[in-house]
Amino acid sequence: MSNHSVPQLQLALDHTRLDAALDAAERLHEYVDIVEAGTILCFSAGVEAVRQLRQLLPEKTLVADFKVADAGSTLAELAFGAGASWMTVICAAPLATFASAHEVAQRYQGEIQIELFGNWSMEDARNWRGLGLKQAIYHRGRDAQAQGQSWSQQDLDAMKALSDLGFGLSVTGGITPQELPQFKEIDVRAFIVGRALTDSANGVATAAEFHQAINHIWGK
Ligand code: 5RP
Numbered sequence: 731m732s733n734h735s736v737p738q739l740q741l742a743l744d745h746t747r748l749d750a751a752l753d754a755a756e757r758l759h760e761y762v763d764i765v766e767a768g769t770i771l772c773f774s775a776g777v778e779a780v781r782q783l784r785q786l787l788p789e790k791t792l793v794a795d796f797k798v799a800d801a802g803s804t805l806a807e808l809a810f811g812a813g814a815s816w817m818t819v820i821c822a823a824p825l826a827t828f829a830s831a832h833e834v835a836q837r838y839q840g841e842i843q844i845e846l847f848g849n850w851s852m853e854d855a856r857n858w859r860g861l862g863l864k865q866a867i868y869h870r871g872r873d874a875q876a877q878g879q880s881w882s883q884q885d886l887d888a889m890k891a892l893s894d895l896g897f898g899l900s901v902t903g904g905i906t907p908q909e910l911p912q913f914k915e916i917d918v919r920a921f922i923v924g925r926a927l928t929d930s931a932n933g934v935a936t937a938a939e940f941h942q943a944i945n946h947i948w949g950k
Pocket residue numbers: 742743744768769795871872902903904905922923924925926
């Protein structure tokens with residue numbers, strides 16, 4: 731067992747149809763801590779996905795995974811106005827985009843999450859902290875995963891460095907319960923899980939497997 735806090739479980743809804751996403755949310759929301767309107771769903775159904783998920787789950791922490799690259803304040807108005815608690819901004823976005831999205835997020839008592847894909851540096855991370863951003867998502871992309879990319883020591887070291895800077899860290903990208911032990915030294919705020927929950931024959935049982943593994947590794 732570790733000294734870190736117990737990570738939460740976040741359900742990512744990456745359906746191409748809103749009705750299927752709402753069905754999955756109804757089925758699984760009680761078994762997860764956070765629900766996300768995934769990027770694929772947001773492309774398919776737009777901000778309506780966030781609005782309907784908020785209607786269905788008035789009390790839940792809800793993420794709009796827009797992966798914003800520009801027009802930070804406009805897109806943040808759309809996300810938070812529709813009921814999002816948090817919205818993602820991609821690490822490649824200019825600092826000005828982070829600043830404008832963060833300003834809107836604060837007005838709604840929401841938060842911005844930085845999506846870490848590909849190229850970024852610890853200097854970027856310090857700049858994001860300087861703006862007051864507190865959450866980052868360490869991401870293995872589904873295309874990279876499909877080409878065989880696994881988690882490396884370099885990934886784990888970067889995660890630790892981000893935690894040391896004060897970021898609450900979420901980890902995502904094809905995560906399964908069997909993969910969790912490799913993150914045992916990391917202070918993970920949440921594991922974001924899509925397909926392992928939504929494509930499972932029994933998503934409720936799979937969510938239970940995640941919680942069991944999380945409690946075994948990080949539980950007090
Ligand atoms: C893709 C995403 C996904 O929502 C996230 O990675 C979780 O999905 P999965 O567990 O199916 O990989 O943000 O960009």
